[in-house]
Amino acid sequence: MNRRRRVYEGKAKILYEGPEPGTLVQHFKDDATAFNKKKHAQIEGKGVLNNRISEFIFQHLNDIGVPTHFIRRLNMREQLIREVEIIPLEVVVRNVAAGSLAQRLGMEEGTQLPRSIIEFYYKNDELGDPMVSEEHVTAFGWASPQEIDDIMALALRINDFLTGLFLGVGIRLVDFKVEFGRLYEGEMMRIILADEISPDSCRLWDIQSGDKLDKDRFRRDMGGLVEAYQEVARRLGIMIGNEPNVPRGPVLVQ
Incomplete structure (x- = not known):
């Protein structure tokens, strides 16, 4: 190594x-x-x-x-x-109120959202990965309007797939974080999914018991990660x- x-x-x-x-x-x-x-x-x-x-x-x-x-x-x-080439955004797709969304909006954790919500966070640990709008993303040149459209379309496709995948094994997909990058192939460039998708980057709850099967067990000192x-x-x-x-x-x- x-x-x-x-x-x-x-x-x-x-x-x-x-x-x-x-x-x-x-x-x-x-x-x-x-x-x-x-x-x-x-x-x-x-x-x-x-x-x-x-x-x-x-x-x-x-x-x-x-x-x-x-x-x-x-x-x-x-x-x-x-x-x-990693786009400096964390893209969070939320299906259920939990974590920072529940805190920000004063919602009870576990509330089903009226529709899936996509949020953008600027990847910068020193700043605490602040939440940003599409206006910020385009104004600072992190991604173009077309790239944002591509990212959002891919994020929703991923959400549809993951929701069905986990539902089939008795798990509720609460939310997840993904990252995207630019892949250059000759004269062509396309947006593709990068990083990882795992219990580190998803909130996963057992459908029957509500038990958390994700990194919240570490965040909240629950043990058993x-x-x-x-x-x-x-x-x-x-x-x-x-x-x-x-x-x-x-x-x-x-």
């Missing part, structure tokens, strides 16, 4: 130079973070589970014609992906023979 050139390191993943031009290797770490890294822990096995769950979802999205950066999984923690992620993987039918051992608990990083 040390012989590879590190291109970028984020809170939960590392990007390395890929084996071919235009490719990268995406490595999933065991780091768990919340509140823009104000809360940080190492949770053994989380990266393995996120790698497998994200692989499963991205492969299915590729199969139904949603363009993504995913090429193939390399090993337990790594994927081969296409290199893209790896077990919840394992349950999501089990329901999706992707649990593996060498599953990560369930740790004794998160190890706080000072």
Whole structure:
């Protein structure tokens, strides 16, 4: 690993130079973070589970014609992906009031929204990833009006797919965060899905019990994060023979 050139390191993943031009290797770490890294822990096995769950979802999205950066999984923690120019926006699709939306609007968490809502957040940890409007996005040149249209259309297609996928295994898709990038192919450029889709980036509630099967278990000190992620993987039918051992608990990083 040390012989590879590190291109970028984020809170939960590392990007390395890929084996071919235009490719990268995406490595999933065991780091768990919340509140823009104000809360940080190492949770053994989380990266393995996120790698497998994200692989499963991205492969299915590729199969139904949603363009993504995913090429193939390399090993337990790594994927081969296409290199893209990341658009500096976090795109959040909300189906149910929860988290910051419930707090901002004084809504009871769990309230079904009248329709799916798309929100944009400027990717900047130092600023706390502030929420922005389409006007901000176009005024500051983060994306063009046509790119925003493409992003919103893809986000809604992804939402339709994920809602059905999780409903089929008894899970309610509350909301999720995705990122997009520009893929350049000769003279052509297109917007494609990048980053990951996993319980780190989705709110997933058991339909019957309402139990949280996502990173809110870490944010809210509920415990059982790896077990919840394992349950999501089990329901999706992707649990593996060498599953990560369930740790004794998160190890706080000072």
